[in-house]
Amino acid sequence: MAGRITIDIEHLEELVECHMAFLIRTTSGVTGRYVSVEQDDAFSVALSAFAEAVERFDEERGNFLSYAGLVIRSRLNTYMEAEHRRRSAEVSLEAMAESGQELPAAEEETSGLREEIRQYQAELAKFQLSLELLAEHSPKHRDTRETAIRVAERSGNDEEIVSQTYRKKKLPIRPVSRLCAVSEKIVKTSKTFILGTMLVFVKKLPALTEWIRGTR
Secondary structure (H helix, E strand, C coil), rough: CCCCCCCCCHHHHHHHHHCCCHHHHHHHHHHCCCCCCCCCHHHHHHHHHHHHHHHHCCHHHHHHHHHHHHHHHHHHHHHHHHHHHHHHCCCCCCCHHHCCCCCHHHHHHCHHHHHHHHHHHHHHHHCCCCCHHHHHHHCCCCHHHHHHHHHHHHHHHCCCHHHHHHHHCCCCHHHHHHHHCCHHHHHHCCCHHHHHHHHHHHHHHHHHHHHHHHHC
16 A cells, blocks of 8 residues: 555645554554553654654665664654653652652652653663662661762762772772762661662752752
8 A cells, every 4th residue: 555655744634544454553662562642651652763764765775664663663762762761760759768768759750850850860870770779788777878978968069089989989988988978888887779879969960969959
């Protein structure tokens, strides 16, 4: 059928109707689940990608459906990766909340916070850390957590400590203990949490900084 019809953006609605089975099959193949035409965000992404394919297609690209399938799968994969990151951040925040650090519900919905979390996750990855790991190593006692946050903030504002941390890809325990006037044992006990929290201050992430300060 694709060889007989005019690939024209002005006839998009007709093209969608003619190729509905193709759209559903392609979307389902990427998502690995049943697709609801009426209420599925993934299908909406597929429709948008189909329209993009119609607009950009020319005969030199070969078969229209083959080309459209490539565009749809590419856009769906990008969408699913973004959704995975978003859900991972939400699950991680829930885990941290369960450990005693609660993020205000209103802030969880802001796009600014989501973007900060994305940046923060990328920074954590440089040190082979994750939000899940920080939740696991979060101090259970309030006093210990307050001390760890204070150490993290002071260290994150010290150029030499920050330089050593990024150069060695780990927290320099002795210099940190001397800078913050605490024992090395205290730093060692909470080193994962201190390092992860310190990165928030280093990168100057305002929403996460406010959240951390509010958990003291």
